[in-house]
Amino acid sequence: MTQKNGASKVVTQAPKKVSIANIEPELGHLWAQFNQANSDGHAVVMRACMSNLIIFCDSPQEAEIINQEIAAIVDVHPARILLLLGNGKPSESTMEANVAIYYTALDDGWQVCAERIDIVSTSAMAERLPSVARSLLVGDLPTTLWWASQRPPPTAGETFFQLAELANQIIYDNVGWVNPAQGVAAMTRWVAAQQNIQIVHNLAWRRFAGWRKLISQVLDPQTEPDALESLHTIEIAHGPHALPMTWLLTGWLASQLNWQPIDGKRLSDSELVWRFRNNNQDIKVHVTRLPKGNPLIYQLLFDWGKPALAGRICFKRLDNERIGISEELSTVPPRVFTVQVPERSTLVSAQLAQRNRDKIFENALKSSNAMTAVFQQ
Incomplete structure (x- = not known):
């Protein structure tokens, strides 16, 4: 039976069930069958x-969600996929093991764009799992580890560390972490220890x-000259599981x-606050x-309002496509911006093409860790 995945x-x-020892021969057999069935002398x-x-x-449950995303990923970035389920029920x-191939129609034939194991x-x-994965990698190609578990990677111990040794790049997601402070601290220490070895x-x-992008544009000194220098309060409202x-x-x-964290405190199960110092100005971030x-x-x-001069801007997500400036909570003219909520498969496939470390991201991680250090439960 052929299955089509999403809009891809x-x-x-x-998928075909095989023994661990027979994975490579069976993939070769699937490829040969597909080639024979679709190569008619013209295609x-x-x-x-x-x-x-x-x-x-x-x-x-995590594996089933990923199963629905793989086609969109390999449509953009053809790859050999190794999906490892560490708490399954064989x-x-x-x-x-199970094996399968993914393919798509071209103008003059077919393209096999993924081998999935x-x-x-x-x-x-x-x-x-790491030793099995090592034996199945295509040796002359770059390797990315997508840590799709909701456990912060370093807290998973040797399974993560050994898989990370196989990869040139590690992708993870902090949405849904149960203990954000612990996860941020553990991940930041591990990233700092990589010393330019891997992209994270x-x-x-x-x-x-x-x-x-929106914040950088609207609060640019040429647009709002006093905003960044006079900023004293930030209020952020987020949905469930988005604190990290x-x-x-x-x-x-x-x-x-260049804000330096001074302290942070949990006010309730749904509220926390940080205080930063910038020169002689205190900034409070209420989440x-x-x-x-x-x-x-x-x-x-x-x-960034002063006693004699009001200055506020409030962005609100209107839907999955738009963010607007709230008229009743802002002193700047209301506007609406197109800012889409991307699919996870889009985020992963975009990152697979990246081969350079992002220093701005790593500096944000360092500041996040400093925020963890001053945070009092």
Whole structure:
């Protein structure tokens, strides 16, 4: 049976269960079958592969979500996919494998744009996954590890560290971390220890790229000359599970504007506050979690007003396509901006093409860690 995935033109056949030892021969057999079935003397069958992509997840539920995203990823970035499930329920033993190929129609034939290998293990056997993955990598291609688990990568121990050794780039996502302060601290220490060895990327960084661009444009000194120098209060409202992303956004502001964190405190289960110092100016950042919604930033207010002069701007997410300046909460004219909420598959495929470290992101991580150091539960 052929399955089409989302809006992508990429399709795949039902995966075939194989033994671990028989993975490579079976992939070769699938390729030969596809080539024979579709090469009719006129059509051309091409095989494309730009990199290895190792995906690690903890649960069948996570794996099922990723299953719906792979076609969109390989449509943009053909790859050999190794999907590792570390807390699964193999049907016959402690570890099992499935293989499949993804393909798409070209003007003059077909292109096989992915070879997918699923390795499912029990939690007790998860420590074997890195060695299995190592044996299945295409050796002359760059390798990316997408850590799709909701555990902060370094807290997962040897499974993460060994998989990271196989990769040139590590992609992770801090949305949904149970303990943001612990996760930020652990991840920042690990990134700092890499010493330019690997590229590390947080999907949240691209997820709020539109906010970063919008803030930079609207608060530019040529647009609002007094805003950054006089800024004293920031209020942020976010949806459930988006505190780690909000933490990183605040870290970006602090790193770009040379703010030094003084203290931070949790006011309630849904509110916390930080205080920063910039020269002789104190800046308070008040963060509130909304009772419902998606893991997004919904409202961002900057207040640089003085006793004799008002100065405020409030951005609100209107829907998945737009962010607007709130007229009733701003002293600048209302406007609406196109800032789409990107799909996770789009974020991953865009990052797969990157091969340079992002120093601005790493500086934001350092500031996020400094915020962790002064935070009092």
